Amino acid sequence: MTDSAAHSFESLTSGHCRPQAAALAFDSTGEFRALDSYFPITRMLDKAGIDSFYQLVQRVARHPCFDLRLIGANKTNLTPHMPASARHLVAGHLAEVFFFRQDILARFLSRPRHFQLYVTPEAYRQDGGISGGCYSPSREAIQLLLSRLFEGFNSPTPGVCPFLHELGHMLDHFDARTGKMGKAKGLYPGLSxxxxxxxxxxxxxxxxxxxxxxxxxxxxxxxxxxxxxxxxxxxxxxxxxxxxxxxxxxxxxxxxxxxxxxxxxxxxxxxxxxxxxxxxxxxxxxxxxxxxxxxxxxxxxxxxxxxxxxxxx
Ligand SMILES: [Zn+2]
Structure with a gap:
C-alpha cells in the first residue's frame, strides 16, 4: 500500500519529493496517529488531547478558508492530486501552533488564507517563488516546495521546519483587528x-x-x-x-x-x-x-x- 503512495509522490514531483514512511503510511491508511512524529505537541497531550488535536487538524484541512494548492510546471493546477499527507501536514502545523489559542486560529481563518505548494524547484520558480520558500505579501500566500514540508523529519525528533518560519512571516502580516492581511509590524496576532x-x-x-x-x-x-x-x-x-x-x-x-x-x-x-x-x-x-x-x-x-x-x- 505505501508503495503506491510513494509512487504517486514520485510521479507527481519527478522524484523531487520523497516523504518519510510515516507520511506514506498516512496516505495509504488514513490513520492520523501515523503523523505523530511531525507534531511534537502529541508528546505533551494525553490520549483525549491527541484525539482533539487530530480533530482540529481535520477541521482546518476541510475549512473553506484553508486555500491550499498544489502547483506544477507552467503554473498547472495539480490540487486535485494533492496527497492527503501534504494537506494534513500544513493543516497540522496550523493546528499545532494554535491548539491552545483556537480563538486566534478562528480569526485567522475568517477569510481565505493561501498556501501554495510546488512539485519541483522549476515549477516554484516559474510561479515567482523566491529562495527556498517565502511569504508573498502581494499574493498573500506562503509559497513552498512540496519537498520542504518533509525536510526536517528524517530524525526521530523534528528538525528544521521551513513552513513554520514562513508561517511566522504570514502571521506578522495578518492584522487580527480587521481579519485581513496587511503590513508587517514584527508582531503576531494577539500582541497589539x-x-x-x-x-x-x-x-x-x-x-x-x-x-x-x-x-x-x-x-x-x-x-x-x-x-x-x-x-x-x-x-x-x-x-x-x-x-x-x-x-x-x-x-x-x-x-x-x-x-x-x-x-x-x-x-x-x-x-x-x-x-x-x-x-x-x-x-x-x-x-x-x-x-x-x-x-x-x-x-x-x-x-x-x-x-x-x-x-x-
Ligand atoms: Zn524569513
Whole structure:
C-alpha cells in the first residue's frame, strides 16, 4: 500500500519529493496517529488531547478558508492530486501552533488564507517563488516546495521546519483587528492592543522586554563586547523585525529549553501568547539552531548591522 503512495509522490514531483514512511503510511491508511512524529505537541497531550488535536487538524484541512494548492510546471493546477499527507501536514502545523489559542486560529481563518505548494524547484520558480520558500505579501500566500514540508523529519525528533518560519512571516502580516492581511509590524496576532478580544497584554509586555534584551545583546556583539550572553537567534533573524518574528516562532517550537534559559522574558511572551509551554514536548532541544547560532557568535566574527526595532510601549 505505501508503495503506491510513494509512487504517486514520485510521479507527481519527478522524484523531487520523497516523504518519510510515516507520511506514506498516512496516505495509504488514513490513520492520523501515523503523523505523530511531525507534531511534537502529541508528546505533551494525553490520549483525549491527541484525539482533539487530530480533530482540529481535520477541521482546518476541510475549512473553506484553508486555500491550499498544489502547483506544477507552467503554473498547472495539480490540487486535485494533492496527497492527503501534504494537506494534513500544513493543516497540522496550523493546528499545532494554535491548539491552545483556537480563538486566534478562528480569526485567522475568517477569510481565505493561501498556501501554495510546488512539485519541483522549476515549477516554484516559474510561479515567482523566491529562495527556498517565502511569504508573498502581494499574493498573500506562503509559497513552498512540496519537498520542504518533509525536510526536517528524517530524525526521530523534528528538525528544521521551513513552513513554520514562513508561517511566522504570514502571521506578522495578518492584522487580527480587521481579519485581513496587511503590513508587517514584527508582531503576531494577539500582541497589539488593537487586536480586541485576542489581545494578550501579558504576552505583549514580555515580548517587549524580551525582544529588547535580545537586541541589546546583539548590539553589544556588534560593538565587539562579548561580556553579555549571546542572543538566541542567528544574525539572519536580526536583519529586521519580520525575520525576527519568523525565526523566533520556529525556535519556540524547536529549541524551547535553550530559548527559555537564555531569555526567560521572551520565552514567557510565547507561552502567554500561544497558551502552552513547548518545553513539555521536548526532553532535548533540536540541537541545530542552538549550535549553529552559538558557533556564529563564538567565532568572534562581527555580526552584520541590524534594522530591528522595538514596538512602542
Ligand atoms: Zn524569513
Amino acid at each position: 492592543p488593537g487586536d480586541g478580544d485576542l489581545f494578550t497584554p501579558k504576552a505583549r509586555e514580555f515580548f517587549l522586554k524580551g525582544k529588547r534584551l535580545e537586541l541589546t545583546r546583539y548590539l553589544s556583539r556588534l560593538r565587539g563586547d562579548l561580556s553579555q550572553p549571546m542572543p538566541i537567534g542567528h544574525p539572519y533573524v536580526f536583519q529586521n523585525d519580520g525575520e525576527f518574528a519568523a525565526g523566533y516562532l520556529e525556535m519556540f517550537f524547536r529549541n524551547p529549553h535553550y530559548f527559555a534559559q537564555q531569555n526567560a522574558d521572551l520565552f514567557a511572551a510565547y507561552v502567554e501568547l500561544f497558551g502552552c509551554d513547548t518545553r513539555r514536548a521536548w526532553t532535548q532541544d533540536f540541537p541545530h539552531y542552538v549550535n549553529a547560532n552559538r558557533s556564529f557568535y563564538a567565532s568572534g566574527k562581527k555580526p552584520p548591522k541590524t534594522r530591528l526595532t522595538l514596538p512602542k510601549e
